[in-house]
Amino acid sequence: MAALEARTASHVPDVAHDLAQAPAYDLAGHPVAERAPGLKAMVFAGIRFAHRALSPRSLEGKTSIYFHALDRSQWDQFRVCIEHFKGLGYRTVSPPDFVAADRRERCLFVSFDDNFRDWHAALPLLRSLGIHATFYVNSLPFRDVEGSDTIARYSRRLGLAQDCEPLTRDELRQIRADGHTIGCHSHSHFVLGKLPRELWDGEIRGSKQTLEAILGEEISDFSWPYGMRRHFSDDLRDYCRSIGFATITNAISGCQAIAGDDPLDIYRTDWRLGTTLQENLANLRIDGRLYARITGRSVIGR
Ligand SMILES: [Zn+2]
Numbered sequence: 001m002a003a004l005e006a007r008t009a010s011h012v013p014d015v016a017h018d019l020a021q022a023p024a025y026d027l028a029g030h031p032v033a034e035r036a037p038g039l040k041a042m043v044f045a046g047i048r049f050a051h052r053a054l055s056p057r058s059l060e061g062k063t064s065i066y067f068h069a070l071d072r073s074q075w076d077q078f079r080v081c082i083e084h085f086k087g088l089g090y091r092t093v094s095p096p097d098f099v100a101a102d103r104r105e106r107c108l109f110v111s112f113d114d115n116f117r118d119w120h121a122a123l124p125l126l127r128s129l130g131i132h133a134t135f136y137v138n139s140l141p142f143r144d145v146e147g148s149d150t151i152a153r154y155s156r157r158l159g160l161a162q163d164c165e166p167l168t169r170d171e172l173r174q175i176r177a178d179g180h181t182i183g184c185h186s187h188s189h190f191v192l193g194k195l196p197r198e199l200w201d202g203e204i205r206g207s208k209q210t211l212e213a214i215l216g217e218e219i220s221d222f223s224w225p226y227g228m229r230r231h232f233s234d235d236l237r238d239y240c241r242s243i244g245f246a247t248i249t250n251a252i253s254g255c256q257a258i259a260g261d262d263p264l265d266i267y268r269t270d271w272r273l274g275t276t277l278q279e280n281l282a283n284l285r286i287d288g289r290l291y292a293r294i295t296g297r298s299v300i301g302r
Contacts, residue, residue, distance in 0.1 A: 227251025
């Protein structure tokens with residue numbers, strides 16, 4: 001297995017293909033850029049306000065939200081989120097069950113991206129809430145495999161202000177043993193749309209194989225790193241399908257009306273643990289499909 005990981009990593013130089021304009025966010029999952037005052041932040045705020053005012057929708061039956069880290073200081077906010085949906089009769093589902101569900105069914109697809117030790121520490125919380133979550137994992141930075149230099153470079157790619165603490169492979173196995181779905185989020189978290197074709201196998205197929213070797217089962221769910229339309233392509237989607245991924249999720253918030261229509265294009269909305277339940281629910285109700293189609297961006301931000 002170590003040989004496989006080494007081979008996978010060696011296929012992809014861990015220095016290139018980073019994005020200068022990578023969407024930086026802090027450990028709480030808030031885009032750093034959005035917190036900075038400035039014209040761009042004001043424009044986004046205006047667009048968001050206009051969308052809320054002009055296209056108020058009711059909450060969709062099928063709803064898809066995603067997170068990054070889940071620090072202990074955020075557990076209460078996470079609990080408020082999940083208990084709100086449970087109170088409305090939502091059940092939590094895996095990616096294929098989300099796609100298969102009828103549009104009017106109240107089902108909630110909860111997922112996490114990247115690779116954080118916090119997820120393992122939060123297993124008692126997830127158990128107490130009785131939810132099923134999906135963890136889309138980068139296979140590079142397991143802390144029982146890689147050293148601090150690699151983890152530091154990985155953290156820079158995520159745009160984190162400080163180095164993250166990733167999982168060990170055994171912690172990943174324990175998350176899976178708790179019944180959650182493990183998906184793939186690529187090996188290193190590069191912008192795949194900018195990655196030369198000859199590196200796709202190492203970065204995507206190799207990541208899938210690494211996770212499969214760790215868990216001893218097939219991995220069939222994938223999440224695009226960064227997740228906006230400009231970060232992937234139809235060719236990449238075809239490639240991912242050809243190597244065995246049955247579902248793929250993006251991170252284009254504001255498109256819940258079509259969240260689970262296409263298994264290879266599942267829309268998720270960024271749930272921000274640093275802000276209020278009402279603010280997050282308002283983000284879920286926004287209809288940003290036209291904005292996303294015209295600009296390739298999410299009306300919520302990024
Ligand atoms: Zn990510």
